[in-house]
Amino acid sequence: MTTKHNAAATIRDERPRDADAVHALLLECFPTAAEANLVRQLRQDGDTAFSLVALASDTVVGHVVFSRLVAPKGCLALAPVAVTTSWRRQGIAAALIEAGIARAKAQGVALLVVLGDPAYYRRFGFRGHTVRGMTSPYAGPNLMGLALAMDRSPGDAIVHPPAFESV
Numbered sequence: 001m002t003t004k005h006n007a008a009a010t011i012r013d014e015r016p017r018d019a020d021a022v023h024a025l026l027l028e029c030f031p032t033a034a035e036a037n038l039v040r041q042l043r044q045d046g047d048t049a050f051s052l053v054a055l056a057s058d059t060v061v062g063h064v065v066f067s068r069l070v071a072p073k074g075c076l077a078l079a080p081v082a083v084t085t086s087w088r089r090q091g092i093a094a095a096l097i098e099a100g101i102a103r104a105k106a107q108g109v110a111l112l113v114v115l116g117d118p119a120y121y122r123r124f125g126f127r128g129h130t131v132r133g134m135t136s137p138y139a140g141p142n143l144m145g146l147a148l149a150m151d152r153s154p155g156d157a158i159v160h161p162p163a164f165e166s167v
Helices: 016-029 034-045 092-106 118-124 162-166
Strands: 010-013 048-056 059-068 076-083 111-115 143-147
Touching (some): 010 092, 016 034, 048 092, 059 092, 076 092, 092 118, 118 143
Antiparallel strands (some): 010 048
8 A cells, every 4th residue: 555644644554563563552542452452363363454554753653454344245344443642633543544444445345344433433434324234243323334335235244253252
């Protein structure tokens, strides 16, 4: 992926050498190690479709991962997204999410799903009605979808990769 510049950070594909910095970032940003362990397990299982980092002065200050869903096929989950405390409220998370959405769209991904704050994710086009009627252990008002290239019904179930079972 070509690098994309935010006013404060550069966004690029995560590289293997970024793994430790991403792990430390996730430990800083979440109350438990669950998200850091999730990302590590997604990598180990080969379920990561792509992962992006935001860099400021060659330091990882943000991260987002998009993982392959077991079902529906050809669809991805966005989770988690994190930005170090000192870099928050500068548009870095939004830039990471927008870059990920653009990449997913370019790759022909049919549907993105996210479990998160509707007030935040609506700005990117995620809506609850997109996944309404689909079964998921995460069903509820915080499960949303963004249709990118759906020319057919995505199916009746959202099945995340096995790594999500530990979150």
